[in-house]
Amino acid sequence: MxxxxxxxxxxxxxxxxxxxxxxxxLVVNFDDTQLRPGESKGNxxxxxxxxxxxxxxxxxxxxxxxxxxxxxxxxxxTNLLVQYDPLLITAKHLQTTITPWLDHxxxxxxxxxxxxxxxxxxxxxxxxxxxxxxxxxxxxxxIVERHVASSLEVAIMGFxxxxxxxxxxxxxxYLPRRKTPRAMVPALTLGIAMDQTVVYPMPSPGGWNLIGRxxxxxxxxxKDNPVLLRPGDKIKFYQIDIKxxxxxxxxxxxGQFVVEIS
Amino acid sequence: xxxxxxxMIRSGPYTSVQDRGRAGHQAVGVPxxxxxxxxxxxxxNALVGNPADKAxxxxxxxxxxxxxxxxxxxxxxGSVAATMVITDHLGHDITVYxxxxxxxxxxxxxxxxxxxxxxTVFLAISxxxxxxxxxxxxxxxxxxMIGGLKGRLLKDGDVLPLxxxxxxxxxxxxxxxxxxxxxxxxxASSSLRVVFGPQDDRFTDQAKAxxxxxxxxxxxxxxxxxxxxxxPVLEHCxxxxxxxxxxxxxxxxxxxxxxxxxxxxxxxxxxxxxKIATVIQADLPMLARRKPGDSxxxxxxxxEEAEQAARDHEALLCHAIExxxxxxxxxxxxxPCPSDDKSD
Numbered sequence: 175m176x177x178x179x180x181x182x183x184x185x186x187x188x189x190x191x192x193x194x195x196x197x198x199x200l201v202v203n204f205d206d207t208q209l210r211p212g213e214s215k216g217n218x219x220x221x222x223x224x225x226x227x228x229x230x231x232x233x234x235x236x237x238x239x240x241x242x243x244x245x246x247x248x249x250x251x252t253n254l255l256v257q258y259d260p261l262l263i264t265a266k267h268l269q270t271t272i273t274p275w276l277d278h279x280x281x282x283x284x285x286x287x288x289x290x291x292x293x294x295x296x297x298x299x300x301x302x303x304x305x306x307x308x309x310x311x312x313x314x315x316x317i318v319e320r321h322v323a324s325s326l327e328v329a330i331m332g333f334x335x336x337x338x339x340x341x342x343x344x345x346x347x348y349l350p351r352r353k354t355p356r357a358m359v360p361a362l363t364l365g366i367a368m369d370q371t372v373v374y375p376m377p378s379p380g381g382w383n384l385i386g387r388x389x390x391x392x393x394x395x396x397k398d399n400p401v402l403l404r405p406g407d408k409i410k411f412y413q414i415d416i417k418x419x420x421x422x423x424x425x426x427x428x429g430q431f432v433v434e435i436s
Numbered sequence: 437x438x439x440x441x442x443x444m445i446r447s448g449p450y451t452s453v454q455d456r457g458r459a460g461h462q463a464v465g466v467p468x469x470x471x472x473x474x475x476x477x478x479x480x481n482a483l484v485g486n487p488a489d490k491a492x493x494x495x496x497x498x499x500x501x502x503x504x505x506x507x508x509x510x511x512x513x514g515s516v517a518a519t520m521v522i523t524d525h526l527g528h529d530i531t532v533y534x535x536x537x538x539x540x541x542x543x544x545x546x547x548x549x550x551x552x553x554x555x556t557v558f559l560a561i562s563x564x565x566x567x568x569x570x571x572x573x574x575x576x577x578x579x580x581m582i583g584g585l586k587g588r589l590l591k592d593g594d595v596l597p598l599x600x601x602x603x604x605x606x607x608x609x610x611x612x613x614x615x616x617x618x619x620x621x622x623x624a625s626s627s628l629r630v631v632f633g634p635q636d637d638r639f640t641d642q643a644k645a646x647x648x649x650x651x652x653x654x655x656x657x658x659x660x661x662x663x664x665x666x667x668p669v670l671e672h673c674x675x676x677x678x679x680x681x682x683x684x685x686x687x688x689x690x691x692x693x694x695x696x697x698x699x700x701x702x703x704x705x706x707x708x709x710x711k712i713a714t715v716i717q718a719d720l721p722m723l724a725r726r727k728p729g730d731s732x733x734x735x736x737x738x739x740e741e742a743e744q745a746a747r748d749h750e751a752l753l754c755h756a757i758e759x760x761x762x763x764x765x766x767x768x769x770x771x772p773c774p775s776d777d778k779s780d
Contacts, residue, residue, distance in 0.1 A: 180540055193634035196714030197742025199684035201634045208571055248462045248686070250684030250706055255682025257459065258718060260746035265739050322549070331465040332706030335580050337481060338465075339680075375465075393568050401464040 191276075192269055198245075198258060200265045202272070205252035219341070221252035222329050223281040226406050231275050241271060249405045250330055269290040271312060286327075286406050290434040291373075291388055293364055293411045294419035295321075299387035300364070306349060306383050317385065318413055318426050320344040326409040327370055336375035336393030343369050355381030362388050364411075371411075389414075389423035390433055402433065440506035440598040442561070447592050448499035452660075453577075453584035454558075455491040458573035462682065462705040469575040469583060470701050472556055472660065472724035472756030475621055475753060476514035480560025483511035483537040483614050485602050490564030491574040493590075496556045500548045504540050504716055507662060507729045509562040509612065511537040514725065515554040516622050521547040536615035536763045537562075544615070554725040555658070566597040577702045579661055592774050615763035621756040626724045627735040630688065630713040631742050635678055638710045639690070643670040647712060656728040660702040662722060665732060669694030670712060680708040686723075690693065690736075698723060716742040718749035 193201040204221035226249045235241040243262025248255040258268060277432045296303040307314045324347075326340035329387075343366055351367040357379055359365070364373045365382025372382055375393040392402045403409070414422065423429040444451070456477065457470020471477040471494050481490050492501075511534075512520050518534040525543045532538050534557070540546060551557055567574050567585050576584025585594055636644060652667035676692040683689075683706065687699040691709045700714060700723060713734065715723065726732065737745070 190637075194631050194714070194739045195634050195682075195711075196631050196686050196716050197739050197746055198686075198717040199682070199714065201681055205679055244469070246459045246462050248705055250681035251679040253679065253681045255684070257462075257682070257684055260743040261750055264743050330706055331463060333465060333704050335461075335466040335582060336464060340754045352633070400570070401461070401466070404464055 183214050192265075194265060195255065195257075197265070198270055200256045201250075202256065202276075203252070203253045204254075211416045218252055219329070220281065220326075222249070223406070224279045224397050225249050225252065225254040227279040227281065228272065228275065231279075232256065232272065235271075237418075241268075245314065286408050287404075288408045288410070289403070290410050290412055291390065292414045292418070292422055293322075293386040294414050294416055295386035297416070300385040300417075302352075302365075302383040303385045306385070309349065310347065312346065317347060320365070321371070321385070322411050322413055324371075324411075326411075328403050328405050328407040328409065329370075330405055331403070333372075334375050334378055334393075334401065337372060337400045338392070338405075338407070338409075340371040340409050341369050343371055345369070349383055351381040352383060355379055356384075359384065360387070362390075362392070364388060371409075373414055387419070389419050389433065390426045439566070440508075440563070440593075440601070440662045441595050442505065442508075442598065443503040444500070444590050444592060444594040444596070446499060446501040447590040447594060447712075448495055448497060448512040448548075450496035451492050451500055451590045452494050452576035452578065453567055453590070453596070454494040454575050455573055456489055457562075457575045457615050458571040458583075461571050465705050466571065466582070467577050467580050467705060468610060468685065469577040469580075469624040469660075469704050470573070471575070472701050473514050473558060473721040473722040476556070476724070477560075478753060479756065480511050480558045480704060481622070482656065482760065483513070483535070483616070484509045484560045484562040485537075485614075486560060486562060486564055487614070490560070490567060490599070491567070492558055492560040494556060494558055495548055495551075498551045498557075500546075500559075502546045502559075504544055504546070505542055506581075506601075507535050507539060508598065508601060509539045510546065511535070511560045511614075512548065512557055513560065515552060516559040516619050517552040518548075518554060518557045519552070520559075521549075523547065530766060534765065535549060535619065537613045538763075539633065540764055555727040556724040557777060561598060563599045566599040574700075577660075579702055584711065587593050589634075612765050616756055617759050618756045619759045621752050624719075624725070626731070627733045628719050628722065629716045629737050629742065629745060630734045631739055632713050632715075632736055634681065634713075635710040636712050638673055638676075638678070640673055641673045641714050643672070643694075644712070646670060647696070650733070653730045654728050654730045658728055660700055661697040662700055662703060663726070665696045665698065667696075670696060672710060673718050676710050678708055680706045680712055682730055683707050683711070684718050685712060686707040686717070687711045688713045688715065700724075716745055716748035718742075718745040 229247040236244040243259040246257040326342040328338040329341045359380040364386040454471040581587035652665035655664035657664045
């Protein structure tokens with residue numbers, strides 16, 4: 175039972191469960207081991223899933239009219255930001271309401287969607303593939319094999335509409351981001367860094383190592399649901415060649431190609 | 437049939453379509469966006485008889501000339517000192533002060549040149565701007581390339597469609613224009629109120645003291661995503677990296693260089709840098725009015741005080757809207773042909 179705004183980490187340090195963001199936001203922190211990015215991956219993933227599970231419960235309560243004034247819910251790595259309307263609810267009331275829920279959070283992995291996304295690796299679409307092959311002491315083909323074999327999970331989203339930080343890249347591919355970010359990365363280019371993969375939904379500056387491009391949109395304002403991915407999605411990429419890329423690109427934009435979601 | 441429209445003869449350097457924004461989709465990376473000065477947005481829409489969710493023009497730095505192809509009521513808000521000039525079809529100019537509405541007729545133009553006493557003004561237009569909505573909002577987020585006109589700042593020559601006009605219920609009495617009789621809603625303490633956190637524990641005690649005792653200047657690097665501040669650097673206990681978390685409007689982010697950035701309406705939805713404090717919701721509109729070089733100081737308050745400030749601020753805003761009055765007539769402008777003005 176969590177009775178106060180304190181929790182004991184394994185290292186004995188106290189960390190705060192609730193962190194204020196003005197009088198209009200409340201961060202619920204599940205990072206009870208004082209983790210820094212990159213440390214003890216298993217616990218980070220568990221905490222991130224708990225934060226998503228809490229987002230689900232709050233969303234449900236708001237829908238059922240049991241909780242008012244919820245403006246937005248933004249899952250982070252090991253935490254959840256609840257943005258609220260101080261005219262309708264206070265942080266204190268919010269804290270009191272959700273505290274009992276914190277002991278019963280299940281990992282939401284059971285409800286996750288599984289999505290397969292085609293990717294054309296290397297060449298013009300993946301200008302960093304050859305270079306990082308030298309850095310990693312692997313062949314370009316081996317990098318692609320390990321990337322398509324990686325089971326990825328959308329941990330959080332941000333930076334641009336539809337941009338997902340997908341964790342779970344094969345350890346043999348761990349790299350820092352580029353020292354000098356590119357001023358412009360073409361839309362739908364796939365990059366890797368650390369244990370993560372991102373695909374830029376639109377042209378953007380970017381510092382990730384670019385290894386391929388996907389033929390389907392991650393953000394399409396013309397659709398009823400403009401964003402393809404969401405936090406918690408399980409992602410697998412599969413390799414296509416340039417001809418398949420062009421075929422899928424055409425078919426997708428004619429509304430024929432259906433993304434595999436199960 | 438043609439759609440009512442306005443044409444941006446001169447768009448100005450940083451003008452965009454804005455409304456209340458599209459909160460609710462930040463989990464998938466869609467920024468909230470919306471007008472930087474929500475007070476100006478609310479007052480402007482109220483003055484022209486619009487519901488609060490209508491879109492208008494956020495104008496930073498001025499330099500705007502707009503031709504009206506339809507007869508609409510307009511109001512300029514965001515400052516007590518700002519003015520606009522309306523030019524009629526005979527070339528006669530009339531200067532109109534902020535915080536009152538006036539009908540602009542088809543064929544007339546509005547000029548908004550230098551802004552006085554603020555960095556941003558809002559031009560509300562009856563009916564509202566009718567660019568395609570995304571997630572129920574027309575707010576432009578130039579960095580995310582969504583909303584407004586093609587997801588970008590406006591350019592010279594842009595034509596903006598307007599939604600069907602609205603009319604005050606009291607138009608039959610002949611008093612459709614309104615002005616604010618209570619401008620206390622613009623009163624701003626010189627100090628911005630903040631609540632420490634979410635990551636104030638990652639800063640030294642000295643850094644927190646420096647943050648509250650220093651006068652910062654708004655850097656020229658100012659846009660809708662954030663306001664960089666020049667002034668004393670804030671020292672971290674160890675480093676500036678955190679497990680990424682969500683960001684709210686007003687977050688005071690301090691990256692590794694120790695220089696604070698106040699995050700504004702178009703901020704990224706998540707970030708991996710420490711945030712020492714958060715500017716309270718009631719004081720966010722004041723940020724839109726600060727220009728590069730202006731001074732900024734911070735005062736720390738509690739979460740409960742911040743929430744009370746939001747309620748007090750809302751009461752002040754509601755009072756300003758409820759006590760709008762009919763303005764004295766503007767008489768220096770030529771009458772348009774009567775058929776332009778059926779809604780009055």
